[in-house]
Amino acid sequence: MRSPAPPRRSRSGIGSGGxxxxxxxxxxxxxxxxxxxxAPGVAEIAAALAAPPxxxxxxxxxxxxxxxxxxEGDGETIRMAPPFSGVPTQHRVRVGDRTYxxxxxxxxFGIPAALHAEGEVHSxxxxxxxPIRLRVGREGPEAGPVVAHFAVPAAKWWADLVYT
Amino acid sequence: xxxxxxxxxxxxWCRERGIPRRPILSLDQLWRLxxxxxxxxxxxxxxxxxxxxxxxxxxxxxxxxxxxxxxSDEFG
Numbered sequence: 001m002r003s004p005a006p007p008r009r010s011r012s013g014i015g016s017g018g019x020x021x022x023x024x025x026x027x028x029x030x031x032x033x034x035x036x037x038x039a040p041g042v043a044e045i046a047a048a049l050a051a052p053p054x055x056x057x058x059x060x061x062x063x064x065x066x067x068x069x070x071x072e073g074d075g076e077t078i079r080m081a082p083p084f085s086g087v088p089t090q091h092r093v094r095v096g097d098r099t100y101x102x103x104x105x106x107x108x109f110g111i112p113a114a115l116h117a118e119g120e121v122h123s124x125x126x127x128x129x130x131p132i133r134l135r136v137g138r139e140g141p142e143a144g145p146v147v148a149h150f151a152v153p154a155a156k157w158w159a160d161l162v163y164t
Numbered sequence: 165x166x167x168x169x170x171x172x173x174x175x176x177w178c179r180e181r182g183i184p185r186r187p188i189l190s191l192d193q194l195w196r197l198x199x200x201x202x203x204x205x206x207x208x209x210x211x212x213x214x215x216x217x218x219x220x221x222x223x224x225x226x227x228x229x230x231x232x233x234x235x236s237d238e239f240g
Contacts, residue, residue: 027208034206067212083202091167104165109198114205126166127173140195148189149174150165154218154234 024049025059026068029081034115037098039078039086067158083110095119105148112136187231196225 028048032040042060046053057076063069070080078086080103085091091102093111095118102108105123112119121134121141126149135142168174171188178185189197200221204210213221215234222232230238 023208030206083198083205105167106165106194106198106201108167109195110202110205113195113198114202116203123167125169125173127168127177130169132167132169134191136195141191144191145169146191147168147171147174148165148191148194149168149177149185150187150189150231151178151183153186153231153236153238154222155236155238157234 021051021055022059022062022066025056026063029069029078030084033081033084033100037100039081039084042076083107083114090124092122093119094122109136109141187227189227193225193227197221197227200224 025045028045029040032038032044032048040048042053042056045051046056049056060069060071060076060078064071064075068081069078070082071077072079080086083102083106085101085103085107087101089101089103091104091108093100093102093108095112095115100111102111102121108121108123116138118138119136121132121136123132123134124130125132125146132144132146134144134146166177168177168188174188175185201213218234219232222228230236
């Protein structure tokens with residue numbers, strides 16, 4: 001009977017390819033997004049965790065496969081770390097002295113919800129292109145003549161997440 | 165998942181694109197959805213909800229039926 005193989009360890013000593021490693025990568029990504037209001041690249045997270053870039057790249061891909069991150073076609077650039085967007089969108093969310101981009105109307109509320117902070121959403125009416133500004137407190141948004149339309153059924157969201 | 169000033173604006177936007185008008189959420193529903201989905205997202209142990217959890221989250225906000233079912237095949 002063979003003994004179980006020992007866990008694979010990286011030079012950083014935190015292991016790679018496992019759930020624990022991926023959780024550390026995910027946590028580091030979100031920390032950087034919150035601190036800088038932009039999505040970090042592989043090299044940035046590799047430096048933060050003192051891990052080889054190829055191991056970080058592998059974690060990015062596994063997090064994509066688990067639908068935690070949404071990556072661009074190059075397999076390593078973060079397009080979405082929900083509720084945050086890695087690219088500029090029409091949904092900007094001001095929290096404190098930082099301005100984040102959100103992926104959609106839902107995520108524009110998701111940012112103050114995730115940060116447990118007050119914020120201000122700047123977006124637009126898609127039909128009239130009229131600017132929309134919504135203050136969001138700890139208990140929710142102020143009332144206003146604004147609604148959100150969900151055009152894609154839930155079962156189809158991941159198939160075209162950018163359009164959704 | 166876009167913002168509109170009114171339900172009439174949603175209708176016009178859909179007509180111009182030849183796409184069906186789908187569910188419209190109030191700001192209160194959108195906020196409750198955001199809290200249910202993202203409240204713990206920044207904690208290390210957070211994970212994406214599974215289909216049954218997703219159905220429960222939606223149902224808790226009054227969103228039910230095939231459109232909100234993450235495993236529905238009704239829409240092809």
